[in-house]
């Protein structure tokens with residue numbers, strides 16, 4: 001079996017910008033579904049708001065690519081923004097079955113064979129172990145894991161998706177919850193299945209005789225494989241730091257708020273301001289992550305000179321600074337912030353009300369012709 005490449009995620013800006021330079025959109029298109037395909041590994045930086053989909057897209061155009069030559073990659077960037085646009089529109093509704101109730105559901109909990117990487121599908125068990133070791137999982141593997149959870153072990157998608165989100169450096173609740181719903185058939189017209197032949201092909205294994213070693217017309221399986229039937233809780237371990245105490249605040253200057261979804265080093269670099277990374281306990285209770293993910297985000301702060309860390313709620317921070325001008329970037333997790341909201345950089349200036357990815361993609365193409 002070919003190992004998932006041992007990818008690492010440096011946090012300094014030159015390395016991140018270098019990773020953008022190294023994108024190969026044509027090779028991407030033909031190989032992205034394979035474990036060793038030429039994917040970009042940019043998601044942790046996009047999800048943490050260090051770089052934007054627009055920035056990656058602009059880079060492609062500046063390096064001589066066109067929408068046609070990089071279509072597959074640009075479409076994936078659009079999928080990311082499309083899922084975000086749904087979260088923006090629907091808010092917490094994305095935490096529930098969006099279009100259809102999940103069929104055949106047997107448990108609200110996660111199958112323990114999955115969380116302990118003992119499904120018996122070698123490539124999948126390796127993929128889960130790699131997630132634990134690196135905080136990354138290949139897109140195709142995410143689909144296999146979600147399919148085994150929801151459509152073979154018949155767990156409801158929500159808890160397993162929270163488990164995966166908690167381990168991903170690129171945890172993005174919109175891409176996560178809505179992709180799980182797509183696999184489980186609650187936000188699509190049918191459930192997604194992959195058989196052993198498919199896993200073998202894209203992960204270069206040659207396993208046979210497993211519960212996935214069947215033709216597609218055998219899905220859904222008649223019964224849940226017995227070793228997947230034990231369900232249970234998973235744990236996340238997170239200790240928030242103390243933060244910078246006391247904060248050093250210049251009351252005559254604006255406050256710029258950064259958070260888990262906004263660590264943008266290019267944001268208002270031309271002004272002197274109080275720059276604060278806000279880590280709200282209530283946010284991490286609602287969207288739990290493991291220590292590695294928070295540490296990764298905190299390390300990214302080094303790209304933003306003078307960024308101080310405050311651990312507490314938004315209202316406490318505003319009271320403490322006494323600032324009159326507080327700026328933040330629009331995001332579904334920020335709705336309780338008050339102050340001056342600025343837009344995010346979407347891949348294009350969208351109106352957010354797209355009923356399907358196809359409509360989003362068409363609007364994107366139209367916007368690029370103007």
Ligand SMILES: Cc1cc2nc3c(=O)[nH]c(=O)nc-3n(C[C@H](O)[C@H](O)[C@H](O)COP(=O)(O)OP(=O)(O)OC[C@H]3O[C@@H](n4cnc5c(N)ncnc54)[C@H](O)[C@@H]3O)c2cc1C
Nearest residue numbers: 039040041042043076077080139142170171172175176179
């Ligand atoms: C069950 C499941 C859970 C997922 N959870 C997350 C998540 O929490 N956070 C997250 O960022 N992505 C998630 N994805 C989408 C996708 O798997 C990752 O974005 C991708 O694997 C990241 O690796 P990469 O940067 O090398 O992607 P590349 O293939 O190089 O793609 C470039 C960029 O396009 C975007 N992108 C690519 N594929 C997708 C996709 N299928 N959906 C949305 N955006 C995409 C990402 O921003 C990615 O960085 C999930 C997909 C599935 C099936």
